[in-house]
Amino acid sequence: MPASPLDPVEIAGLTRDVRSTTGDTIPVIAPFTGRVLHELPVSGVHDVQDAYSTARLAQLAWARAGFARRRAILLRAHDLILERTTALQDTVQAETGKTRGQAFEEVFQAAGVTRFNALAARGVLRGGRRRSAIPLVITTAVRYRPKGVAGVITPWNYPLSLAAMDVVPALAAGCGVVQKADDQGALSVLSLRRAFIDAGVPEGLWAVVTGDGAEIGGAVTGGADYVCFTGSTATGKRVAAQAAGTLTGVSLELGGNNPLIVLDDADPARAAADAATACFTAMGQLCVSIERIYVQRGVADAFLREFVAVTRSLRLGAAYDYSTDVGSLTSEAQLNRVSARVADAVAHGATVEAGGRARPDLGPFFYEPTVLTGVTAEMECFASETFGPVVAVTVIDSEQEAILAANDSDYGLNASVFSGSVRRALRVAGAIEAGSVNINEGYRGSFSSVAAPMGGMKQSGIGRRNGPEGLLRFVDAVTVARATGLVQLPRTGRDFERLARPMLLLAAVLKGVRRR
Numbered sequence: 001m002p003a004s005p006l007d008p009v010e011i012a013g014l015t016r017d018v019r020s021t022t023g024d025t026i027p028v029i030a031p032f033t034g035r036v037l038h039e040l041p042v043s044g045v046h047d048v049q050d051a052y053s054t055a056r057l058a059q060l061a062w063a064r065a066g067f068a069r070r071r072a073i074l075l076r077a078h079d080l081i082l083e084r085t086t087a088l089q090d091t092v093q094a095e096t097g098k099t100r101g102q103a104f105e106e107v108f109q110a111a112g113v114t115r116f117n118a119l120a121a122r123g124v125l126r127g128g129r130r131r132s133a134i135p136l137v138i139t140t141a142v143r144y145r146p147k148g149v150a151g152v153i154t155p156w157n158y159p160l161s162l163a164a165m166d167v168v169p170a171l172a173a174g175c176g177v178v179q180k181a182d183d184q185g186a187l188s189v190l191s192l193r194r195a196f197i198d199a200g201v202p203e204g205l206w207a208v209v210t211g212d213g214a215e216i217g218g219a220v221t222g223g224a225d226y227v228c229f230t231g232s233t234a235t236g237k238r239v240a241a242q243a244a245g246t247l248t249g250v251s252l253e254l255g256g257n258n259p260l261i262v263l264d265d266a267d268p269a270r271a272a273a274d275a276a277t278a279c280f281t282a283m284g285q286l287c288v289s290i291e292r293i294y295v296q297r298g299v300a301d302a303f304l305r306e307f308v309a310v311t312r313s314l315r316l317g318a319a320y321d322y323s324t325d326v327g328s329l330t331s332e333a334q335l336n337r338v339s340a341r342v343a344d345a346v347a348h349g350a351t352v353e354a355g356g357r358a359r360p361d362l363g364p365f366f367y368e369p370t371v372l373t374g375v376t377a378e379m380e381c382f383a384s385e386t387f388g389p390v391v392a393v394t395v396i397d398s399e400q401e402a403i404l405a406a407n408d409s410d411y412g413l414n415a416s417v418f419s420g421s422v423r424r425a426l427r428v429a430g431a432i433e434a435g436s437v438n439i440n441e442g443y444r445g446s447f448s449s450v451a452a453p454m455g456g457m458k459q460s461g462i463g464r465r466n467g468p469e470g471l472l473r474f475v476d477a478v479t480v481a482r483a484t485g486l487v488q489l490p491r492t493g494r495d496f497e498r499l500a501r502p503m504l505l506l507a508a509v510l511k512g513v514r515r516r
Helices: 008-015 045-083 085-096 100-125 159-172 183-199 213-222 233-245 268-284 297-313 332-347 399-407 422-429 467-472 493-512
Strands: 025-029 036-041 128-130 138-146 149-154 176-181 206-209 226-230 249-253 258-262 290-296 351-354 370-373 390-396 414-418 436-439 475-483
Touching (some): 008 036, 045 100, 045 149, 085 159, 100 467, 149 159, 176 183, 226 233, 268 290, 268 297, 268 390, 268 414, 290 399, 297 370, 297 390, 332 370, 332 390, 422 436
Parallel strands (some): 149 226, 176 206, 226 249, 258 290, 258 414, 290 390, 370 390, 414 436
Antiparallel strands (some): 138 475, 351 370
């Protein structure tokens, strides 16, 4: 098992950036080895409150700095992210157990999110004139005001990507941030933050707190002017309920049990190779990862044969280079969860076509990518999120059956359709209830499209990150209207009597010239 390449001195320097006066620490375990990676300072409620106070002061100057200044700083941060790719990859791997390639995806995503928001913020948020109800008599304009300080709660599984997708648009919009980082991903978050601080973001503007969500999560939500949460549906509902008490806005990206449909005109070999990536990247510990595959009967045998072969050929291992295809689960809890789900499925009659066992010879939390058939409704993995390298393959007879099966879920985060016909795939995609649908790709098409919104339907969340929608979360729209004095608006009944007919005529004329 490889030793962590992280320098203890550098780790200590980063962890000093955590807002913590408690004197307490918690050990963070390296997934590849099961040994302690570092001791992380733990924040208390008082630390969260102080972080908000500091961020509010910094935010006032940051908002006044203007779009051009913020853009220059964020673009410098983008360059520093790219310059520090190797170090960021090392940190992500050490904390999460990902492969080198999957860690690279995170770095690339964080840079892309930063570049988009830096360049798009002015155009999306500068406001401008709007048409008024009575042209020439009233002028109307809209401006956008930063909400203040956002509370951002991120999980351990994609620490760079998920932090960037919420923190960076908040900064670009002129807001400050207090981020509650999961302990297992805090070092990656702190490394990302350091790039932004070195680029010129004021230290107090983006604060990082850590610790037990039950202990400080309420303070993070309670102190925020807007809340971003990524995590389980159950916890997301609690966050939303607390935010509702103060009418604070929220965006929630929650659980998923994401379907992939293989139609009978798809290339079975290509679909199988792409499906394996969609299911087993980051060991399936990804909210948009595929957990259900519905394959049309005409290609079912060929697809399953190819899919099992690809799955069995994946190279598992712990390596800080590009020699492996699949890494480790992140924790003992994850290993226990995945093992229990597979055991439950087998006990109820499912068949393990590939994988299905832990690999302690490779590391403490390794588990083979697993393909199941014969999964039925009484099995835990049928309808709920496993969040691991386990996928169920089911044969269906028609497009309609595939659509009904895909939509028969409490979740609606991501979906995928494989077909040899783009028109056919688009038709099926249009009927699927999910916030993003990929065609001939599992999740990376939509996940990497940072200029387009990302989010869920049903129990998979509310709100959208990325794209213009992701920026607009962090501002309040203010409408400013002015009477020009050209015509006095009616005040009395007599005024209305005199002006009613001309105003009705004006309404008809505006409609006739197609003016909104």
